Amino acid sequence: MTMADRTPGEGGIVPFLRAGPPPDRTRVEGWRQWNEQRDSFIPAPRLSADEYASMSPRRRALHDLHRTATHVNMGLLETPMSARVTRLMRGRMRNNALNFAPGTRDGLMISGGGYLGKTETACDAAATFEILWRDLHRQLLPGPIPGTRDLFVPVAYCRTPVRATPKGLCTAILDFYGAPLPRTLNGLIRAVRDSLRDHHTTALLLDDITRLRLHREDDQDTLDLVRELMDLNVTLVLIGVDIPQSGLLRSGYPDPRTGQWVFPDLKTGKSYNPSAATQTERRFDLVDLDPFDYDTAEGMTAFVAHLAGIEDRLRLFRARPGMLTEGAMPEYLFRRTRGIVGLLKRLVEDGCAEAIESGAEELTPDLLSTIRISLGNLTDRDREAGEVPDIPEEDPGSPPKKPRSRGRNTVFDDRGAKAVDG
Template sequence: MTLHDPGQEASLVPFPAGPVIDRATIEGWARWRLTRRDFKPAPVISLGEYKKMSPRQRYLHDLHRIATHSNLPIQETPMSAAVDDAMRRLIQSNAVKRTERTRPGLMVNGGGFQGKTETVCETAAEFEDHWLELNNYLNPDAVPGTRDLIAPVAYVQTPVTAKPVSTCQAILDFFGEDYKNMNLPTLTRTVRRALKEHATRVLILDDITRLKMHREADQDVLDFIRDLMNITVVVLVGVGISKSGLLREGRQDTRTGEWVFPPVKDKSKSPNDEAVTQTERRFKLVNLDPFSYDTPQNIAAWVSHLGGIESQLRLFNAHDQPLTNGTMPEYLYRRTGGVVGLLGCLIEEACMAAIDSGQERLDFELLEDVGIHPGKIPGLNAEAGEVPAVPEQPAKSKSPRKKRGRNTVFDDRGGASAATS
């Protein structure tokens, strides 16, 4: 079989190469939920097997290795497990309520790049998987004259400049609702109707700290969000929630740890045109912190996390413990501050450099030549704290690292390839 056979080429790249899925739409969320575990890492082969490949096969395998390092699986950490437990219990206990009584909400707080969004989305997706199966993939609340489409979870990103109108529109965008020429009262009624008709049990509002409580419009948005708590469980995700002003009006219940907020007394201050209930709104605040390195237990958890990443590396000259041997765990902690997102950025870039240079292993010298630049990732709002501070990078190596020559596999030399598999 010749190498240019299309069937063989397709089999050599068994990983998705399409656009990033937008979870902020009902179709995108469903697609992400159903495919979130479909990625297949590059196969583990020896250097000898790699050298026996044709140039094009090696190129495709290298591409698959790069994709593997760029899509490291989300690992459970002690911190994310605590968030998962709190969110799972809250959703399950409130999903079966049959009356429009106020449901407690959840605020997930943490720094940038600490995995808040992925943790929350994974917990919500797990719930939706089981909930749909339980209800035979039908809307349990469907009544004649309403839609049959069910959306147990709605994931919405808070607009950068959040106002009641733009927040309503963002929620309606998820459901694909037409809101052209709607005024605010109509928008709020449409949001409430969409949540009910789609049997939505969980509404996730990500990047909630884009709300600035010194702005009157943003205060109205928070009032509106609280008014939705008698329909669905509201999960707010953000950076530095405790210092953002979102909790300014509330008081913390010393017995339960929940934050209690007074109802909106003046109806004119709320965009919700329906009667405001007299039930106080409650949010539980949970933190997703970075790893610590101050006790034997915390160090062991960090090393265990690094060990999980080790099993996904596809470098030919790496020894059995490239990330957990010797002083490497301490070095990686100093570089990343225990932030899992920064660790992922560092490992991804370092593996790319190891493959590109032909070194095929991670060591201190190579890692010192690799910077961490989360600010270059699009869609982050630095003013809302979504770009984390990166620990100071050690001095880079003075000796330049020799790079592998340019790959010429796809150069046209004027003749047909004679390479075979």
């Protein structure tokens, strides 16, 4: 059987297409569905040009569609920066989950610019932890009863509302569980506490936390509520764009001994909890998810290794080893994206689509120079909070720049004795 025979037949099922919308991770059913399916995509087979030419027109069209799906579903490629975040997050969730003493659990903040993969890195780490935690607890907790909802929800994922209020945040958390929404703020807070406890939730991920702007009292009260959640025996993971510069930590300071951010009690705002001003300090670890660095040998090596990982997943007929990693290509790709993995992914996706459509079947600086990186109309992202990065300017159609040459250091050259005026 040839590779061509393993592609969808004339009347066969197209295995790479998915019915319905993608899972909504802000709902418990969507989170479970995403967790179960996140590594299930099967990439297109690697075909030779001759095998492709031997197909019928319909099968070639289906294979091109499968190749396109492969390029836009490359999945999460680990980087040295994301690996650091993953190690810290998994360790924090594991340690807190095994701590049976009552009291505040240390939290974690994941900071970085837009399109750096903060959300996907955090969700992937949390999903891996959830699989482990479910396996460990099968012997202790009864399995789900047919016809009823699963009560065991180790991880909850929510997004901070654009216009944050304590009621809005409580609603977002309760919507994840599909729980009823009481009318009063006290009722909402009580329902959040009950849901976290009844579902045995050990980690709560709050995304887009830098939508909080602390010049508003509602935002200050919402942050006060976030801190209060740390007393519920859950690991609180806050994800946001450039957290240190957002104003979110303006009442906190880094402890030079531990590297953790220390938060004194909030003195402003009308907290729902009148005793908030006397609460003990809250502590978070702050970890940055940075873009690739191209100014050091180590950074360049990491970026080229990342490009090699992408290169291995492409399904272009004229692709070759070194297509993205040799010559002027690495520096060109870095200049176009500034090492931001989300922008790099978009450029490669659009470049592959153009390579298939035009018949070029390979990525070159000349082809990519015709591609403008466009993030579209992102209605679910808050530009004011920095969730949409600035895109490096590159005029489509302009020839790519040549690699920069590094001049010789002439500081210690002997230029001879100076001429004597006479």
